[in-house]
Amino acid sequence: MSQAQIKLGAFLMGSGHHLAAWRHPRAHAAALDFQHYLRLARTAERGKFDSIFFADNLALLGSPELASRTIGGEVLDPLVLLSGLATATERIGLISTVSTSYNDPYLLARRFASLDHLSGGRAGWNLVTSATDQEAHNFGRERHFDHAERYAHAEEFIDVAQGLWDSFEDDAFLRDKASGRYFDPRKLHTLDHQGTYYRVRGPLNLPRSPQGRPVLVQAGSSEPGRELAARTAEVVFTAQQTLAEARAFYGDLKARLARYGRHAEQLKIMPGISPVLGRTQSEAEDLYAELQNLVxxxxxxxxxxxxxxxxxxxxxxxxxxxxxxxxxxxxxxxxxxxxxxxxxxxxxxxxxxxxxVGARGHCTLVGTPLQVADHLEEWFREGAADGFNIMPPLLPEGLDAFVDQVVPELQRRGLFRREYEGRTLRENLGLERPAHAPRNG
Amino acid sequence: MSQAQIKLGAFLMGSGHHLAAWRHPRAHAAALDFQHYLRLARTAERGKFDSIFFADNLALLGSPELASRTIGGEVLDPLVLLSGLATATERIGLISTVSTSYNDPYLLARRFASLDHLSGGRAGWNLVTSATDQEAHNFGRERHFDHAERYAHAEEFIDVAQGLWDSFEDDAFLRDKASGRYFDPRKLHTLDHQGTYYRVRGPLNLPRSPQGRPVLVQAGSSEPGRELAARTAEVVFTAQQTLAEARAFYGDLKARLARYGRHAEQLKIMPGISPVLGRTQSEAEDLYAELQNLVxxxxxxxxxxxxxxxxxxxxxxxxxxxxxxxxxxxxxxxxxxxxxxxxxxxxxxxxxxxxxVGARGHCTLVGTPLQVADHLEEWFREGAADGFNIMPPLLPEGLDAFVDQVVPELQRRGLFRREYEGRTLRENLGLERPAHAPRNG
Incomplete structure (x- = not known):
C-alpha cells in the first residue's frame, strides 16, 4: 500500500446513538422510514466511507416501561434494510449484525452470499453471539447460552458458513447454452460438515460471491472474543475510552494473528467514536448538554x-x-x-x-471538526486504530456534519481517500479476496 | 365489490419456468442479475399485476450432474431479492416462499414485518413445509420431517407469527418528543407462546406493519394442506390441469372456510398458468417445440x-x-x-x-393471446379460479408478451383492472386488513 489511510465506517441508529437522541427537536424520530436510511447511506457514500453498519437485537430489550422511552421497539431486520439500500447505492459497504446463537448457518450463509451478489460485492457480517436472556426467550430457551458455549458455537458456525461460501469454485459457472451445462459439476464441492453443534451437508445453491466471502466483522473483546477475531475476523469494532487502552487492545489483537498464520494487514481494528460536533467548542458542548438533559x-x-x-x-x-x-x-x-x-x-x-448514554461505552468526542480530526489522527498514528466506526449522536445532522467538516480535513491531511479505491468492500478496506478453499469434496 | 375481476400474480424464475428455458437463444441466462429482476418487476407493475412471486429451495436439488444442467445453482434468497426490489418499485406485491420446517418463527415474523414496513404494505409470505431430504441434510437431519408432522409444525408456526405481528396495537407508537414516550406500553402485548413445537415469549421489536399482517399464501393441496389453507391462507397457488379438476378444488377449498368462520372472499384461489404465446397458433407451437427440443x-x-x-x-x-x-x-x-x-x-x-418440463405440473397453454384470455375468462367465470399465477416459460419475453397482449384483452373485457385499486397488496387483492387480535397480554 502506498500510504496507509484511515478506514471509516458509519454506525447508524434510527435517530442517532445518543439514548435520548430521538427526543431532540432536530432528530428524525421515525426509525422505520426507508428514505431516512437512504439519505444517510448516500451521505456516507458521498463522504467516501467504507461502509454503513447496523447493530441488531432479537428482542425488545428492558421492561416495557423502559423500552417505551427508547426507539428499541422499531428495529427493522438489518439484512432486509441493507438489501433495500444495496440496490439504491453504488459503492458503500453494507454491514449487518447477525447473531450466531439464534440463527442457522445454511440460511445465514445464503442470506449474506445473496446480499454480496445483489450489491456487487459490498456485504459484511458483524458476527455477535447475543447477550441477553430476553433474546433467549424468543427462541425457546429460559436462559441465554453460557459465554464460553456461545463462542464455541460461533467458532463452528463460521467454519460452516465459510465452507458453504466455497461450495463452488470461482469459475464453476459456464452458463453454456450450446452444451447445456450451467455449471461444471467437477467444480462443485460438498461440505459434508459433521461437527459438535452443526451437521450441514451443503452445497450452497449459489455461486461464490463477488468478494469470495462477505467481509467478516466482530465486536467481542473478551478473551474468547479476541481469539475468535484473531482466527477469523477481518474487521474488529471495539469500544475504547483512552489512547492507552486502545493501543493495548490493538497490540494484543494484532499479536494474536501470527498464531493463525495471519498478518497485521488482514485485520482492521476500528474503535467506535461518537463525535458531538460544533463550529466552536462551546457550540459542541451546548449540543451535548441538550442531549444529556433529555435523559x-x-x-x-x-x-x-x-x-x-x-x-x-x-x-x-x-x-x-x-x-x-x-x-x-x-x-x-x-x-x-x-x-x-x-x-x-x-x-x-x-x-x-x-x-x-451517549454511545454505550464508546469514546465520545465533544468538540470542533479540527479537534475530532486531531483525535482520529493521533489514534491512527499512535497504533491504536486502523480506522474508526463513526457513531453520530444525532441523525441526520451528525453524519452530515462529519462528512462536510471532518472528512475534508482528513483528506487535506492525506489521511483519507478522495475517491474509492475499488468496487467491493474488500477492495476499499484493503483486504485480499480469499482464495477458494473447499474443506471437503 | 362492484364487479369481480381477475387477480394476477407473476411467478418468476430466472430464465423462465420451462426446465430448458435458459438454453433458449433469447433467454436471459444469468439468474443472479438484479437488473433482470428489476425489469421483470417493473413490467409486472406496468401490467398492473397484483404481485410478483419467487419460489425457493433450501438445497441444490438433484445430483450434481443433473443440477449442473439447470439454473438450480443460482437461487438468491428470495427475501433478499424482494427487499432489493421493494425500494425500486411502488405498487407491485412482493411474495416470497419461506419454509416453516427450516426456519425460526421469531426471525421469520420479523423479516416479513420488516419487508412489509420497507415496501409500504406489499409483503406476502408463501408458506411451504419443504419437500426433500436434500434440504433436511442442510439442517442437521438425515430425513425430512414426515408430511403430517411438518404440517403440524406449520399450523403452530403460523399462530406464533401472527401473534408476534400483533405485538403492538396499531396506534401504539406515539413518538412524542415532549413526554419522552416512544410508544404506549399499555398497547404492547407479550405473546408468551408455549406450544408443542415452539416456545416464543415475544414481543416483536417492530410496530404492527402497514398491512396489519403480511398476506398469507399457501400452495399445498394435500388434505392437511387444504385444511391449513382453509384456516389461515388468504391466497392459494395451485396446480390444476383441467377445468373440472380446478372447479372441484375451488369448490372443496371454499367450502372448508365456513368451519373456521371465514367467508369465500377471504381466500383467493389462483391456479398456475404457463402461457406459451405466439401471434398465431403455429408461432406459439413453434416456440413450445423449440423449448421442448432443448430438454x-x-x-x-x-x-x-x-x-x-x-x-x-x-x-x-x-x-x-x-x-x-x-x-x-x-x-x-x-x-x-x-x-x-x-x-x-x-x-x-x-x-x-x-x-x-414446461411448468412442473401446472397448466401449460400454447396459443394466441386471445386463446389465453378465453381460457382465463372461462376458468374465472366457471368458478375454477379467482385469479391466476402467470408462469412465463421464457424470460424476459414471456412476461412482456403477456403484459402487452393478454392484459389489454382482459381489460377490454372488463375482467382486469386498468389501475391499482390501492396502495397495499391487500387492497389490490380485495383482502381486508386484519384487526389487531393479541393472543395474550
Missing amino acids: EPSLGLGLLSGMAGGIDLSAYPLDGPLPALPESNAMKSRQALFIELARRENLTIRQLYLKI | EPSLGLGLLSGMAGGIDLSAYPLDGPLPALPESNAMKSRQALFIELARRENLTIRQLYLKI
Missing part, C-alpha cells in the same frame, strides 16, 4: 443496569459509588470497561450512566 | 423422478408406462396429479416428463 434518570440507570450485566442498580444511591458487580454472562468486556471507567474517574452511578 | 431425456426424467416422490425412474423403459409409485413424503398432491395425468392421457414416461 431521565430511570432510563439512564436502566441502560447501565442492562449493559453492566443485568443487575438492578436502582437499589443503590444514584449519587453513590458503583457497587461490586457479579460476573456477567452478557457483554463481558463492556462490563469490565464500565468498572474501570468508574474506578479511574471516581464516578457515582449517575455520573457513570451519563458517561455512557 | 435432454436424463434431465426430464430426473425432474419427473424428483417430483414424483424421489423414485428412480431410469430403471424403467422411457417409452413404457409409469410404474406404480410408492406413497410420497414430498409433494403429495403433485404426485397424485402426475399419476392421474398419465392415467387419463395414457402417457408413457417420456410423454409424461415432456408434459411437465
Whole structure:
C-alpha cells in the first residue's frame, strides 16, 4: 500500500446513538422510514466511507416501561434494510449484525452470499453471539447460552458458513447454452460438515460471491472474543475510552494473528467514536448538554443496569459509588470497561450512566471538526486504530456534519481517500479476496 | 365489490419456468442479475399485476450432474431479492416462499414485518413445509420431517407469527418528543407462546406493519394442506390441469372456510398458468417445440423422478408406462396429479416428463393471446379460479408478451383492472386488513 489511510465506517441508529437522541427537536424520530436510511447511506457514500453498519437485537430489550422511552421497539431486520439500500447505492459497504446463537448457518450463509451478489460485492457480517436472556426467550430457551458455549458455537458456525461460501469454485459457472451445462459439476464441492453443534451437508445453491466471502466483522473483546477475531475476523469494532487502552487492545489483537498464520494487514481494528460536533467548542458542548438533559434518570440507570450485566442498580444511591458487580454472562468486556471507567474517574452511578448514554461505552468526542480530526489522527498514528466506526449522536445532522467538516480535513491531511479505491468492500478496506478453499469434496 | 375481476400474480424464475428455458437463444441466462429482476418487476407493475412471486429451495436439488444442467445453482434468497426490489418499485406485491420446517418463527415474523414496513404494505409470505431430504441434510437431519408432522409444525408456526405481528396495537407508537414516550406500553402485548413445537415469549421489536399482517399464501393441496389453507391462507397457488379438476378444488377449498368462520372472499384461489404465446397458433407451437427440443431425456426424467416422490425412474423403459409409485413424503398432491395425468392421457414416461418440463405440473397453454384470455375468462367465470399465477416459460419475453397482449384483452373485457385499486397488496387483492387480535397480554 502506498500510504496507509484511515478506514471509516458509519454506525447508524434510527435517530442517532445518543439514548435520548430521538427526543431532540432536530432528530428524525421515525426509525422505520426507508428514505431516512437512504439519505444517510448516500451521505456516507458521498463522504467516501467504507461502509454503513447496523447493530441488531432479537428482542425488545428492558421492561416495557423502559423500552417505551427508547426507539428499541422499531428495529427493522438489518439484512432486509441493507438489501433495500444495496440496490439504491453504488459503492458503500453494507454491514449487518447477525447473531450466531439464534440463527442457522445454511440460511445465514445464503442470506449474506445473496446480499454480496445483489450489491456487487459490498456485504459484511458483524458476527455477535447475543447477550441477553430476553433474546433467549424468543427462541425457546429460559436462559441465554453460557459465554464460553456461545463462542464455541460461533467458532463452528463460521467454519460452516465459510465452507458453504466455497461450495463452488470461482469459475464453476459456464452458463453454456450450446452444451447445456450451467455449471461444471467437477467444480462443485460438498461440505459434508459433521461437527459438535452443526451437521450441514451443503452445497450452497449459489455461486461464490463477488468478494469470495462477505467481509467478516466482530465486536467481542473478551478473551474468547479476541481469539475468535484473531482466527477469523477481518474487521474488529471495539469500544475504547483512552489512547492507552486502545493501543493495548490493538497490540494484543494484532499479536494474536501470527498464531493463525495471519498478518497485521488482514485485520482492521476500528474503535467506535461518537463525535458531538460544533463550529466552536462551546457550540459542541451546548449540543451535548441538550442531549444529556433529555435523559431521565430511570432510563439512564436502566441502560447501565442492562449493559453492566443485568443487575438492578436502582437499589443503590444514584449519587453513590458503583457497587461490586457479579460476573456477567452478557457483554463481558463492556462490563469490565464500565468498572474501570468508574474506578479511574471516581464516578457515582449517575455520573457513570451519563458517561455512557451517549454511545454505550464508546469514546465520545465533544468538540470542533479540527479537534475530532486531531483525535482520529493521533489514534491512527499512535497504533491504536486502523480506522474508526463513526457513531453520530444525532441523525441526520451528525453524519452530515462529519462528512462536510471532518472528512475534508482528513483528506487535506492525506489521511483519507478522495475517491474509492475499488468496487467491493474488500477492495476499499484493503483486504485480499480469499482464495477458494473447499474443506471437503 | 362492484364487479369481480381477475387477480394476477407473476411467478418468476430466472430464465423462465420451462426446465430448458435458459438454453433458449433469447433467454436471459444469468439468474443472479438484479437488473433482470428489476425489469421483470417493473413490467409486472406496468401490467398492473397484483404481485410478483419467487419460489425457493433450501438445497441444490438433484445430483450434481443433473443440477449442473439447470439454473438450480443460482437461487438468491428470495427475501433478499424482494427487499432489493421493494425500494425500486411502488405498487407491485412482493411474495416470497419461506419454509416453516427450516426456519425460526421469531426471525421469520420479523423479516416479513420488516419487508412489509420497507415496501409500504406489499409483503406476502408463501408458506411451504419443504419437500426433500436434500434440504433436511442442510439442517442437521438425515430425513425430512414426515408430511403430517411438518404440517403440524406449520399450523403452530403460523399462530406464533401472527401473534408476534400483533405485538403492538396499531396506534401504539406515539413518538412524542415532549413526554419522552416512544410508544404506549399499555398497547404492547407479550405473546408468551408455549406450544408443542415452539416456545416464543415475544414481543416483536417492530410496530404492527402497514398491512396489519403480511398476506398469507399457501400452495399445498394435500388434505392437511387444504385444511391449513382453509384456516389461515388468504391466497392459494395451485396446480390444476383441467377445468373440472380446478372447479372441484375451488369448490372443496371454499367450502372448508365456513368451519373456521371465514367467508369465500377471504381466500383467493389462483391456479398456475404457463402461457406459451405466439401471434398465431403455429408461432406459439413453434416456440413450445423449440423449448421442448432443448430438454435432454436424463434431465426430464430426473425432474419427473424428483417430483414424483424421489423414485428412480431410469430403471424403467422411457417409452413404457409409469410404474406404480410408492406413497410420497414430498409433494403429495403433485404426485397424485402426475399419476392421474398419465392415467387419463395414457402417457408413457417420456410423454409424461415432456408434459411437465414446461411448468412442473401446472397448466401449460400454447396459443394466441386471445386463446389465453378465453381460457382465463372461462376458468374465472366457471368458478375454477379467482385469479391466476402467470408462469412465463421464457424470460424476459414471456412476461412482456403477456403484459402487452393478454392484459389489454382482459381489460377490454372488463375482467382486469386498468389501475391499482390501492396502495397495499391487500387492497389490490380485495383482502381486508386484519384487526389487531393479541393472543395474550
